Amino acid sequence: MIRRRRDPAAGSAAIEFAIIAPVLILAVLSTADIGLAIHESFEIDQALRNGAEAAxxxxxTARVETILGAVDRTGGGQAETTWSVSRYCACPEKPEAVATCSTTCSTQRPTAIFYRIDGMRAYSGILLPDRDLTRSASVQIR
Known part of the structure; x- marks a missing residue:
């Protein structure tokens, strides 16, 4: 009876694959998760641009919110975005200082009208922790 010797390297490829496969799967899922989060952010940005253009x-504010909601629903994202639209007057040189619309600024020019648009969408990731994706824009009318 002839006895064959076993190759000492037999089965090593299966063991190497068993060690590397979880790392590869984790890398693929992480890449997909980050791509989905970026896609969700782009959808919010697109709706925000359309809302700013409408403003x-x-x-x-009601009309801008309607446009934001309509654009947001066409994107097909994971969740709807919560929008906040505010209209206020301020001097163009200090847009953060809210003033009445009848105020005259220090440069003897009338106040400008601003729209502030904020959007927030919850993102539930595959591997990433749940987070809120937020975007905002401020638009000066006059």
Whole structure:
């Protein structure tokens, strides 16, 4: 009876794959998760740009919120975005200092009208922790 010797390297490829496979799977899932989060952020940005464009004609906060909601629903993201739109007046040289719309600024120019648009969407990741994706924009009308 002839006895064959076993190759000492037999089965090593299966063991190496068993060690490396979890790392590869984790890398693929992480890449997909980050890509989905970026896609969700881009959808919020697109709706924000459309809302800012609509705000340029000064239609009022309700109309801007309607446009934001309509654009947001066409994106097909994980969740709907919560929008906050505010309209206020301020001097162009200090847009953070809210003033009444009838105030005259230090440069003897009238106050400008601003729209502040904030959007927040919850993101539930595959591996990333749950987080809120937020974006905001401020638009000066006049």
């Amino acid at each position: 340029l004609s000064d239609p009022g």
